[in-house]
Amino acid sequence: MQLNFELNGQPVTLFVDGAMRALDLLRERCGITGPKEGCGSGECGACAIWIDGVTKLSCLMLAAQLQGRTVTTIEGLAKDEPHPLQQFFVKKGAVQCGYCTPGMIMTAAELLTHEKMPDREMIRNAISGNICRCTGYHKIVDAVEDAAEAMQGLKP
């Protein structure tokens, strides 16, 4: 089928098979390698992307479902300079192997679009579907907290 959607601000037209997953379309056909395959079954969050601004799992979506949608991946999150979350993940050591990071940041970034100053409990809850094997989560929560403050102009 012919598929038209917007990917990180650019219109895309492609022909795809009805059985192809959104994750494979992005990685193999669009050269977008931010979303990763961890579990392939909805449990790890490494493949998280935004569909019309809502975080979804691209391993449990068919490419066909992107029809007419606005898709944002980690590649499209930052505008001119890295998103504050990206900056604070680096600063706080919240990235180790980095495999979970794109999904983790997409989830956290959606949280910050409707919750300007989330507390640690809210952050933990929001990222509870994103698994990180390396960091122990503490630094990730620190980074999200600091990024939120920075976005409110409370932190340099």
Add this chain to the structure above:
Amino acid sequence: MITLLPETLEDLWEIFHHQPDYKPMAGGTDLLVRMGVDKKQPPALVCLEKIHDLKTIKKTRDGIRIGSGVTLTELLKNDLIQENLPILHTAISTLGSPLIRNMGTLGGNICTASPAGDTLPALYLLGARVTLYSDRGNRILPLDEFIQGPGRTLLADKEILGSILIPPGDRFNVHHFEKVGQRKALAIAVVSLAALLKVHGGVVEEARLAWGSVGPTIVRSREAEKALEGRKLTLTTLNHAADLARSAVSPISDVRASADYRRRVAGNLLLRLAV
């Protein structure tokens, strides 16, 4: 496999007419996982997510009507649900993870008909009814009739679950849902309990109790309910009801827990109602 995305119910009936071997899909969180495990695909998959008629929540004289395609996250954020159906709200907040709830729908949870389906015990107690849509017209069934067993419903050929109606109920003042799982997020229930009680002057006037994951489908125990009615919520009363609950359930053993453990927990969960 072809994937179709109709935007109206009329388009859907048209597809069903031409494509007899379709499979409907809402959020895909059960279906795509299952297809991955079975390595089997239907000839056609019909995504319902673009059909606007399936995505509304309304309060009417008959109660609160929830479109089958409303996502679990949308339900959690909805004021009507928060204010009128706290037990359903709590149950949904324990389902999967925020990312699963952004995709999964109430209709999908019902049609999967899993004994561990987290919305089901609450919906049973609330007397939910389902409206099934087809191009032959609509029909309404009580939810506990619609669900026949694990993965089995009364959904007919070329029919979809359109909406879920929760009739205006009596005012309960205890709304309790608790799920025992192996961890906090992303845990399928090992045992769950939903309870709605009307308590006045410390005495239980009416009790409704339903357990998940302890039988082929949701289990209600009229005996355990009766053991609470007319009594105070003391540990003695609850212990007696818990014994009756343990004999009412018929759990299985699986990788997550033994039947024995489930039977014990099913009773123990009642003790949480003590005041």
